[in-house]
Amino acid sequence: MKKSSIKIVLAFVMLAVIATSCKKSTKKEAATPKTVYASDVIPFFNDWSLILGDGSNVGQAINFENKDYFYTVKDEKDTWVVFKSPNAGDTHGTSNNTRTELAQSKKWYPMTEAKLKANLKVMNVSSTGDATVAASYAVVVGQIHSADKHENEPLKIFYKKFPGHTKGSVFWHYEINTLGDDNSKRWDYSSAVWGNDFSIVGSDANTYPEEPTEGIELGEEFSYSVDVKDGIMTLVFTSEGHETKTFTKNLIKTDYASKDDISQQTKDMFFPVGQDGVERANAYADEGCFFKLGCYNQTNGKSPDVNKNWCSGADTYDGDLKKQYETGNYAEVWFNKAKIYVSPNAISNQEYFTKND
Template identity: 60%
Template sequence: MKITRIFFLMVLTTAIISCNTKHNKEDANIREDTNLSEESQMLYPSDVISFFNHWNLILGDGANVGQAVDFEHKQFFYTINEGDQNWVVYKAPNAGGTHGTSHNTRTELAQLKKWSPMTEAKLSATLKVMNVSVSGDDSKKSAHSVVVGQIHSADGHENEPLKIFYKKYSDHTKGSVFWNYEINTAGDDNSGRWDFSTIVWGDIEVADPESNYFPEEPENGIELGEEFSYEVEVKDGIMHLTFTSKGHETKKFTKNLITSEYTNADDIPDGEKGVERENAYADEGLFFKQGSYNQTNEKANGAETFGGDIQKQYETGNYTEVRFKEASIYVSEDAVSNEGYFIKNDDL
């Protein structure tokens, strides 16, 4: 009887061990299959828009991650699927690490090579803005706005001949799209620099709290989540801009980048003081930028930053988010033919 009991226990133990081993193996297979499935379904931004070898990527915490091929960051830069469409998401909080001398946060691409305005360069995008900061100083043009495309100079004062803005007041449904040209200030002192703004859709009126004036919602504005496209082409010193959006009038603009309109004090608008060098940006290397460049920061009174707590800013709407579904870049070969035309990290 004793031997029988021992034999029974041995058989039972072996069965239990065998059963556990079988389940553990099955569990391992499930985990392996799940991992393989996740890996096969993982979609990097560079899988959606295949041009990231042309750029360095700056994140909303100030990090320069270099070329963002097969890269994502769940707080700032990743993909999202909406039905049959994949989008690349760029997010930037009101406050976080910044890059260079800027006080604004950004998750933004900076082109690796610069080019002369006398050659040919193009940048295009189809995008939608999903959020701009709900807080900020309403009297400032930059509050509640995000820059979604730029041309930046890598030389001289490092000014910006183009910034494409989207701006929406918190109690409005529709926002505005406009672009800025920054004069390339004459002389060594850049303190007199200023921008002029050109409306695409909406308006550029700014609130005046002292007189209790607040702009009305623009009738032809762009809503959050509404797609629009831009194309920037620079050729023979002239910048050509085209903006399109379903249900909106297509808008086209041109701007001379090599001959200034603002070389005399009589030429400049009231309230501005700087004059521009006669050849504007003709002698400088330019490069494109694209992404989510948050324009509401700690310098704008009333902007909520929660001590730089990124998650808290996201939870309360104090961030910018831009989604791109298409983008392309082209620069003629003669524009980037020598090593001197590579951008340094300090220029970004």
């Protein structure tokens, strides 16, 4: 064989080896895709501590995932952060309910400025519960929480959908900062955003009220913004195809100084279970507050005989996580956008976590 022919053959062999090597490298890269973490989707995790649905405190959830409770998914148009909580499991602090939720690592006072914005969609609420219990089939997707004294909640944003309904309701709560040392008499006042408020329940355990006409479906996006400044909380709720709703609430001066100031809604819901307190005159003015965001499941397995508003009597399978997920007995919320403003006057919230972890 001529030398020129040998050179040509060798050249073809080398090209074949290179091509094969490239193919092998490509296959190897495709087999190990890069993990997309929640902190890649919403880059604000330096400001939060993550609590999981098993009661554990993760701390800062940077480059973190847990496939049972907290991870990312991609739909046809976006990447989302998934927060998931069963009806029963180990809980954080003194709560009866599980949560996979971010808690702000600093606290601030209502006379300063604090802001939180989020875009989300609720993907699941519990498939079981007592329809006469207001908390059944509900999940809290955003909060302001007090870090001090009674540790009450001047804001809770709910989504609730009864089984068999296409549309659910979005509503928000103000919980009084109870006067005195006995916090057992605290209560919530509920305001409807789209659909019904907290007070609309079934006529018996398995009979549901009429479906709301202006509700939000599972998987339908909506947004909320919370702006606290000079003691006034302003809430704005938006969703495509729905009327934008705005609310304001004074956090430093009570509307509930006497029982004559309390609404009929509260008297009907909470007075029968002994929750009939009044609020301190300056409400939350002297208390450090902080934001929460995520999936705080309101449905639990406790008997309604304990509390007709908050104990759902739902299926929990003795806390078996896999069984609860298989049967729809959990809450799941997806976020794709969120933003927080932290006041320069905010201070460490570590004391709250030390008390409640």
